[in-house]
Amino acid sequence: MSDEDKNNWRDALAEVAKEVYVDVGKPILKPTGELTGLIPRTIRNALSPLIKWNLKKEYNLAETEKLLAIKLQNVDPSQIRTPEAYIAVPAIQYISYCMDSEGLRDMYAELLAKSMNEATYKDVHPSFVEIIKQLCPDEAKILNIINTDMETIDVILESANRGSIYAYRDFSDIGYKAKCEYPGDISKYINNMGRLGIISKGTFSSLFDKTAYDPLKNHPLVSDLKEKYEGRPLRQFGGDSAIVQIEERIWNITSFGKGFINICINPIIQTNDSE
Numbered sequence: 001m002s003d004e005d006k007n008n009w010r011d012a013l014a015e016v017a018k019e020v021y022v023d024v025g026k027p028i029l030k031p032t033g034e035l036t037g038l039i040p041r042t043i044r045n046a047l048s049p050l051i052k053w054n055l056k057k058e059y060n061l062a063e064t065e066k067l068l069a070i071k072l073q074n075v076d077p078s079q080i081r082t083p084e085a086y087i088a089v090p091a092i093q094y095i096s097y098c099m100d101s102e103g104l105r106d107m108y109a110e111l112l113a114k115s116m117n118e119a120t121y122k123d124v125h126p127s128f129v130e131i132i133k134q135l136c137p138d139e140a141k142i143l144n145i146i147n148t149d150m151e152t153i154d155v156i157l158e159s160a161n162r163g164s165i166y167a168y169r170d171f172s173d174i175g176y177k178a179k180c181e182y183p184g185d186i187s188k189y190i191n192n193m194g195r196l197g198i199i200s201k202g203t204f205s206s207l208f209d210k211t212a213y214d215p216l217k218n219h220p221l222v223s224d225l226k227e228k229y230e231g232r233p234l235r236q237f238g239g240d241s242a243i244v245q246i247e248e249r250i251w252n253i254t255s256f257g258k259g260f261i262n263i264c265i266n267p268i269i270q271t272n273d274s275e
Contacts (some may be wrong), residue, residue: 064109066093070112074268083115090129091115103140106263107132114263126265131196131260138180139189144265145178148189149202150251152190153216155225156243167225170249173216184221190251198257202250213248222246 072080095108109130114120135143155168170190175183193199216222226244233239253261 006046081116131236141178162237202252
């Protein structure tokens with residue numbers, strides 16, 4: 001609700017309060033005719049943001065049709081089907097909420113297109129709609145460039161006598177590569193995608209090429225943490241100096257995650273049967 005709408009709502013309520021205020025020697029209510037015009041105006045002011053949203057929703061649905069036309073352009077028209085309502089209805093509803101986020105919008109549109117394609121509709125799982133709903137725009141950007149396992153590092157502060165604490169867990173530079181709005185929040189993004197079952201923390205193997213971790217260890221964010229903590233006394237360690245350690249980690253794309261990416265991100269490459 002805009003500030004103007006809020007002010008209109010407050011003013012209308014104030015006017016209603018004046019009309020129904022019970023004072024000594026005053027009637028409990030003024031003639032109802034004086035209120036009949038005010039109440040509808042109050043209701044209209046309160047509902048105006050929703051009315052505007054509904055009008056915008058209709059526009060967004062028309063834009064969705066345009067997106068689907070592009071995504072299904074290589075599909076034989078005879079192979080385009082009516083999607084299952086339990087997938088299409090929530091997807092269409094949610095896509096109208098996120099037209100301002102290109103990444104999330106395109107994921108919903110791709111899912112809808114796959115659910116309308118005879119060749120792919122069986123691979124569309126109902127949970128995919130809810131998964132997109134729980135992603136932020138930055139996570140959509142990351143999923144658009146993930147094509148293999150993802151290296152991460154933990155930055156750990158150790159004390160000779162007081163154990164260890166994490167300065168940063170699951171750092172990756174993929175947020176910068178994906179041009180995320182908040183690349184420093186990558187740990188939160190990774191753990192959310194792990195919670196959704198798209199990726200899972202794997203077991204590090206000596207067969208992995210450890211040079212793949214060099215860009216992470218030398219990243220400015222990690223260098224800043226080293227400069228901030230290395231050799232400095234920490235209250236958590238009772239004043240003991242901290243030693244900065246780096247541990248390599250790996251996150252794998254799950255089978256479920258690969259299916260999700262294939263349906264919600266990868267474009268349809270099917271061509272007309274007649275070609």
